Amino acid sequence: MKYPGGIRRKQTIKNSSNSVHVNNLMNRGMSLEEDINITNTFYLEMNRANIHKKPTPIQIVNVHYPKRSAAVITEAYFQRSSTTDYNGVYKGKYIDFEVKETKNKTLFPLANIHEHQMAHMESIHHHGGITFIIIRFTVHDENYLIPFEKISSIWKDQKNGAKSITYENIKEIGYSIPFSYQARVDYLAIVDALYFSNGGIKNE
């Protein structure tokens, strides 16, 4: 049985100047995504949770149906997802999150989180799901889980001119995610502490 978490990393540039061979949608240089996918595959194999990356939505314009072989999509366009990157089930609860990576050393630009993603997370929160953002500071090689409840008010502050969250502030409102060999970004360790223990955030 194959799960989509187990992705391949192959990507080769073709000889033509602006044509690129890609083996997988998820492969756009986002190593946080790759680490999360590996983590999710590990969680699935360990029977700990069932969480997947949602496929990128694609608008298909033209499909060719050759005789005796598979349909070929010959014209299609990437669409912006109206939701978040990942969802699934953990201990009976619905889990839904977005992952973001920044190369900035000192701040995370709020424009990285889109309005429709915040609206989606707000809806998930309303329906009693667990929802958060994982932010990687590539330069510091650190990953933080920030619960929706904490990012929401800061994000709304953009109306008052806020353009970013400082790295220092992320360290205050976020939770540093431990790294391990197989659970590369072991975010369920944080989810356990925040949503499934007495001292944690109550979700509803």
Place this chain on the structure above:
Amino acid sequence: MKYPGGIRRKQTIKNSSNSVHVNNLMNRGMSLEEDINITNTFYLEMNRANIHKKPTPIQIVNVHYPKRSAAVITEAYFQRSSTTDYNGVYKGKYIDFEVKETKNKTLFPLANIHEHQMAHMESIHHHGGITFIIIRFTVHDENYLIPFEKISSIWKDQKNGAKSITYENIKEIGYSIPFSYQARVDYLAIVDALYFSNGGIKNE
């Protein structure tokens, strides 16, 4: 704000013999899918649940990047999803289901449900999610919700030669889904009765 549930139904056949214009992935003549998508949009707008169709996974082989316009996928193939069609959150619980349609009057062929889908639903069930199949008998214009727990043992019976479930049996093990104008296939009415009331199936 646009949600993927609100899909367009446009599909036009091009003049060329084996080339088809499609506006949307989901549009493959499955009107049950369309009805479920409309239902989910209604649930979302009524703030009742947040449930979406997962995009069909596509393997991208070639992408062209024209100057000053959007990237064009010029070669791609449909991939079989390793999970189910729909998932989301309802009353804090994770919901995950597959929809199937048959034109057969008297039976539902078990081969319509793939092994990887059963394995996925078994995992969801194990993790405390709510999981089921919705089957439409097109000829009878009837939709049934069949909990995973009930379909599972029958599906496994294929090893003993079972090839289908009769329509009569579906009526016994399934729950007829009410129809209404906006909640076209109002499956949450059945979910409420089965999983959120005292007399219903206990999930876990």
